[in-house]
Amino acid sequence: MTTHAPAHAPTTHAADVAAAVPRINVEALFDGMSSKYEAAFSDLQSQYDAINWVLSEVEPHKPAKIVDVGCGPGKPVLSSFAEAGHDVLGTDLSSGMLEEAQKNVPGGKFQKVNTLEFNPPDNTFDAVCLMFSLLIDVTQEHIRKGIANMYRIVKPGGVLVFGTVAVEGEKVDIIWMGRPINVSSLSPEEVVKTIKKVGFEVIKNEEMKYFPERAPQVGICKADEIWPEPLLWVYARKPAAPAV
Template sequence: MTDSMGEGHHLSAAAAFDSLGADYERAFAHSAAHHASLQRLLADLAPGSRVLDVGSGTGRPTAQTLADAGHEVLGVDVSPVMTEIAARQVPGAVFRCADIRTMPPAGADAEEEGFDAVCAYFSLLQMSREDQSRLLRGLGRSLRPGGHLVVATVPLDVEDVGVVFMGRPVRVTSFGAEEFTALVVEAGFSVQWEQNSLFTPAHPAGEPEPQLFLHCRRL
């Protein structure tokens, strides 16, 4: 991401990712750290686990990797374009176009089971800090006791800052690494493993960005 010049119009998450479509997958899906995180999660999951993929994008690599391993995957994304691409590319998973912030937690209905794992790879960055905190707590309620949370972010201390992301003007909010880890712990999780890496998207406008991966368990 690069700093945006001026105070012009910025795209919502839905509009930004509608316009990116498959370009996002081409830029980010080859991340070695992301794939290593998925393999670590697979090693922790029991066969046939129920997994929620928050910000599922085009379905690759996260939903596809999990579905191919025999897990039951529900992907949720705010972008209709991304959701349509994912449903076409990963028929072994189920995708829903929705704002995860307004969805009731799994298990709230007696007939609905909680999830064994939740993945949220870089899907919080266009939410306010309050929404990120509230969502992490909600994801904890969606998990069965002892369930897994894998969350990744760009660990920068920024709040509602205008940036240019793959040529699109957006606003982003994040936390520094220590602050974000503390936020996850406060939401009711124990951090089991973390990795910091530097990744450059495969895109003409791509620049190196720090990335933080946390693997956690619900307390």
């Protein structure tokens, strides 16, 4: 799942505030909201749609090997795959998120690692999910390299779901959920272009707006600290190896 992250379009005042206060790094950010995170974003229907697509794609390979890079608290992504009988791995940099994930997905495997340093062998997984975990404390070049790494680790014929907040920006200081962070992202067109360039076949890409109205309700932030976030979802497949 889900190191969920912000739109890059705060007000001018918010941007000024972000530049004036010390940034929170990604590990501390998500440690601080780990116990409330799943409840805060549990209404993100497009995430459930992505889960169902992956399940339909890997059904012939059951039990499939699936990794959620930036798994957050393990729900709903890893838990859905584990409940369907698949072999699941979750990675995250946040110890708090991994503690939640281990409780929520008791049969899963977990690894504490920065997304940029996740380095399993080539062609390891039938499916890779990377949802909002290449946004904070990264550069645009990091994002491109991360996408290339996802291509490397998925098996021929395997699939990728890539979710992000797709607004062009490089090392932008913003306030998200009341917290000062630094973010980078690519435009929707550049994300799709990059995913194709590394070798994936893009099956579907979809832009939408998501308003995280539950975040204030569960106490992560104040009501005036949220705004509509422009999300991009890309479903992709690594071409199957040619027959010999």
